[in-house]
Amino acid sequence: MTQKPTIIYTKTDEAPALATYSFLPIVEAFAATAGVHVETRDISLAARILAVFPDRLTADQKVGDHLKELGELAKTPQANIIKLPNISASIPQLKAAIAELQAAGYDIPAYPEDPQSDAEKDARARYDRVKGSAVNPVLREGNSDRRAPKAVKEYARKHPHSMGEWTNTSKSHVATMSAGDFRHTELSLTLDAPTEAKIVLTADDGQPFVLKESLPLQAGEVIDASVMQREELLNFLDAQVEDANEQGVLFSLHMKATMMKVSDPIIFGHAVRTYFKDVFAKHQGTFEELGVDVNNGLGDLLAKIKTLPDDQQAEIEADLKKAYEQGPDIAMVDSDRGITNLHVPSDVIIDASMPAMIRTSGQMWNAEGKTQDAKAVIPDSSYAAVYQEVIDFCKTHGALDPRTMGSVPNVGLMAQKAEEYGSHDKTFEIDRAGVVRVVDAEGNTLTEHRVQPGDIWRMCQTKDAPIQDWVKLAVARARATGAPAIFWLDEDRPHDARLIAKVNTYLKDHDTSGLDIRILSPQQATRVSLERIKEGQDTISVTGNVLRDYLTDLFPILEVGTSAKMLSIVPLMAGGGLFETGAGGSAPKHVQQFNKVNYLRWDSLGEFLALGVSFEHLADAFGVERARVLGETLDEATTAYLMNNKGPARKVGQIDNRGSHFYLALYWAQALARQKRDAQLAERFGLVAEELAANEEAIINELLAVQGESIDIGGYYFPNEELAARAMRPSSTLNTIIAGITQPVAAEA
Numbered sequence: 064m065t066q067k068p069t070i071i072y073t074k075t076d077e078a079p080a081l082a083t084y085s086f087l088p089i090v091e092a093f094a095a096t097a098g099v100h101v102e103t104r105d106i107s108l109a110a111r112i113l114a115v116f117p118d119r120l121t122a123d124q125k126v127g128d129h130l131k132e133l134g135e136l137a138k139t140p141q142a143n144i145i146k147l148p149n150i151s152a153s154i155p156q157l158k159a160a161i162a163e164l165q166a167a168g169y170d171i172p173a174y175p176e177d178p179q180s181d182a183e184k185d186a187r188a189r190y191d192r193v194k195g196s197a198v199n200p201v202l203r204e205g206n207s208d209r210r211a212p213k214a215v216k217e218y219a220r221k222h223p224h225s226m227g228e229w230t231n232t233s234k235s236h237v238a239t240m241s242a243g244d245f246r247h248t249e250l251s252l253t254l255d256a257p258t259e260a261k262i263v264l265t266a267d268d269g270q271p272f273v274l275k276e277s278l279p280l281q282a283g284e285v286i287d288a289s290v291m292q293r294e295e296l297l298n299f300l301d302a303q304v305e306d307a308n309e310q311g312v313l314f315s316l317h318m319k320a321t322m323m324k325v326s327d328p329i330i331f332g333h334a335v336r337t338y339f340k341d342v343f344a345k346h347q348g349t350f351e352e353l354g355v356d357v358n359n360g361l362g363d364l365l366a367k368i369k370t371l372p373d374d375q376q377a378e379i380e381a382d383l384k385k386a387y388e389q390g391p392d393i394a395m396v397d398s399d400r401g402i403t404n405l406h407v408p409s410d411v412i413i414d415a416s417m418p419a420m421i422r423t424s425g426q427m428w429n430a431e432g433k434t435q436d437a438k439a440v441i442p443d444s445s446y447a448a449v450y451q452e453v454i455d456f457c458k459t460h461g462a463l464d465p466r467t468m469g470s471v472p473n474v475g476l477m478a479q480k481a482e483e484y485g486s487h488d489k490t491f492e493i494d495r496a497g498v499v500r501v502v503d504a505e506g507n508t509l510t511e512h513r514v515q516p517g518d519i520w521r522m523c524q525t526k527d528a529p530i531q532d533w534v535k536l537a538v539a540r541a542r543a544t545g546a547p548a549i550f551w552l553d554e555d556r557p558h559d560a561r562l563i564a565k566v567n568t569y570l571k572d573h574d575t576s577g578l579d580i581r582i583l584s585p586q587q588a589t590r591v592s593l594e595r596i597k598e599g600q601d602t603i604s605v606t607g608n609v610l611r612d613y614l615t616d617l618f619p620i621l622e623v624g625t626s627a628k629m630l631s632i633v634p635l636m637a638g639g640g641l642f643e644t645g646a647g648g649s650a651p652k653h654v655q656q657f658n659k660v661n662y663l664r665w666d667s668l669g670e671f672l673a674l675g676v677s678f679e680h681l682a683d684a685f686g687v688e689r690a691r692v693l694g695e696t697l698d699e700a701t702t703a704y705l706m707n708n709k710g711p712a713r714k715v716g717q718i719d720n721r722g723s724h725f726y727l728a729l730y731w732a733q734a735l736a737r738q739k740r741d742a743q744l745a746e747r748f749g750l751v752a753e754e755l756a757a758n759e760e761a762i763i764n765e766l767l768a769v770q771g772e773s774i775d776i777g778g779y780y781f782p783n784e785e786l787a788a789r790a791m792r793p794s795s796t797l798n799t800i801i802a803g804i805t806q807p808v809a810a811e812a
């Protein structure tokens with residue numbers, strides 16, 4: 064357990080990990096002056112893979128299981144963790160990371176696609192722990208408070224990002240199921256007493272199969288069970304492919320195959336097979352022999368047919384081409400390289416992809432690299448109406464205006480793997496007809512669903528203590544801001560009806576006098592929030608876990624251009640703090656640009672904001688007043704950074720992520736020098752600020768000089784530390800000044 068005032072800074076992947084090489088030395092140096100320790104923990108995909116194979120590694124190759132350690136820390140009051148975005152790995156990404164580690168001399172097994180031997184089954188089970196969203200659910204031992212800070216809104220008002228125009232002739236729309244999906248089959252109940260449940264599939268011949276043996280449930284917990292019926296799904300997908308073709312709009316699929324790592328890849332696979340129906344009918348035997356698994360995207364098929372003789376490969380390629388010609392156009396991820404929406408399941412992730420489409424006049428990219436109206440296929444209807452409502456609003460009123468629009472911050476129910484985002488270990492692709500029941504310890508049936516082969520059955524849990532904490536957080540945010548708070552809950556949906564009952568009960572625990580607290584269905588809540596946002600008014604969205612994820616990309620992307628600029632706080636239920644940096648992802652395309660031209664356009668604003676609140680938390684928890692001074696001055700610096708427009712630009716020749724860190728350090732030192740609360744800190748940083756300011760031109764020149772050429776840091780998932788650090792810290796002048804800061808400042812007399 065950490066007793067000294069300590070900030071844990073996480074090492075992750077891709078763009079944020081690169082940024083860390085440059086930013087962390089600055090943070091360490093500034094923090095040290097106040098006696099605050101900064102420690103790192105590596106939760107990158109590569110480190111998480113290595114952590115599950117200690118038995119295969121040499122003594123110097125072994126790495127500790129930092130994620131597990133942080134998961135335990137998050138349940139203690141000492142936690143003060145800064146969590147940068149990390150990769151939630153799809154199988155193609157997992158395989159690529161494994162290959163990189165193997166090439167670097169780590170004797171880890173290949174990913175077993177079809178495990179047979181015990182050793183393969185064991186390896187597969189270990190990889191499954193690393194796959195998909197494996198980090199966030201472990202660390203998120205609290206609910207979520209995400210909002211755009213005032214300075215960020217002001218910046219967006221002064222420097223509005225581009226917003227594509229909307230017209231009422233747009234053919235873009237959302238397509239979602241009206242029967243046989245999770246939403247329409249949901250059963251929900253609240254437990255009166257604790258029990259240990261089981262999930263059992265009873266086949267039509269009476270044979271029972273235990274899908275999950277032991278499932279401890281708490282009193283007051285809400286459980287739901289639902290099923291995505293394969294036949295209904297296939298009919299739906301078929302109809303959408305046809306309809307997209309008839310309407311001449313792009314076919315696009317929006318899933319969360321990374322977070323929903325069991326259900327959504329299966330649905331993704333069905334979409335690929337539906338679009339290429341004739342190809343699969345004709346070549347099914349070959350595909351089976353090759354072990355093609357399009358749950359990992361069309362890319363899996365394309366890679367595996369490469370092993371076939373040339374003529375056979377050419378025939379399949381010709382049939383694929385025919386399918387493209389006869390079918391609707393597909394939305395593209397990268398039209399230059401011919402990568403479609405169906406190639407890789409982690410390329411299009413609904414929380415970011417739908418807002419991007421809405422920001423671009425409701426259009427996506429076609430094969431010619433031009434934008435075109437699109438059909439957004441979102442099979443499950445639980446939340447799809449939110450996006451249709453936004454589209455309808457934009458068609459009627461035109462695009463929203465970042466210069467005048469209000470804000471929709473979010474209070475999200477997230478703790479203890481709430482709702483769908485904790486359902487992976489209770490999600491099953493059913494292999495035979497029968498009935499799936501959740502049965503309690505006494506043998507009573509809690510839920511019961513008739514299932515057919517290929518159906519996806521799942522169960523979700525929402526514990527009571529997190530719900531109470533969520534209601535409390537919502538009231539606190541409503542009180543702090545005076546904005547109306549809307550619970551996005553649909554009384555017609557079984558799960559939501561249970562939550563509404565609890566919300567009404569727990570609201571009574573708080574003083575809500577004078578507050579405007581409402582409960583509306585997601586569709587109505589979207590409408591009301593949009594009507595208000597258009598008038599410049601703020602509305603707090605209080606949502607479950609999935610809508611937390613969706614809305615904290617949707618509104619930020621519309622309001623401030625990116626969710627990277629969000630303040631993203633997780634007040635941990637045990638009293639600690641988890642400070643996430645922004646609400647967006649790890650921006651893989653930024654790394655491509657970095658490798659190509661040594662330019663990193665990742666904006667670390669999310670990191671700055673998280674660090675500010677982390678210092679503040681440290682001051683409150685440990686009484687370290689100097690941490691408070693550091694936090695407050697960092698906030699001033701962040702505001703100056705925004706107002707002086709010192710964020711990274713987008714292209715070579717201007718300052719990038721590294722240059723932006725220089726300016727942050729300069730403004731932070733200047734703010735520390737100016738403050739009157741701690742004379743010693745002011746004195747120390749007075750000198751630093753002078754040095755930084757005096758060397759501005761030299762430092763910026765050193766930083767700009769390296770841009771333009773390609774750069775190799777020895778790996779994508781597992782870069783060489785030394786090469787990466789050198790690449791990200793190319794200004795020796797800046798490095799020398801930072802190195803000079805580190806000593807703690809003497810305590811004030």
Ligand SMILES: NC(=O)C1=CN([C@@H]2O[C@H](COP(=O)(O)OP(=O)(O)OC[C@H]3O[C@@H](n4cnc5c(N)ncnc54)[C@H](OP(=O)(O)O)[C@@H]3O)[C@@H](O)[C@H]2O)C=CC1
Nearest residue numbers: 148149150151321412415627646647648649650651665666
């Ligand atoms: N909390 C977490 O750990 C999260 C992790 N992820 C993971 O991240 C990966 C990529 O996910 P994806 O859905 O594409 O989301 P991203 O947020 O990475 O990508 C969407 C776009 O947002 C913009 N963007 C995001 N962050 C920044 C930033 N700090 N500075 C500048 N621009 C930014 C970029 O657009 P542009 O530059 O064109 O404006 C980027 O291309 C996946 O592995 C996913 O699982 C995703 C979400 C959250």
Ligand SMILES: O=C(O)CCC(=O)C(=O)O
Nearest residue numbers: 151196199321322612646
């Ligand atoms: O954990 C993940 O896979 C993504 C998380 C995410 O998108 C979010 O928290 O907004």
Ligand SMILES: [Mg+2]
Nearest residue numbers: 414612616646
């Ligand atoms: Mg998200």
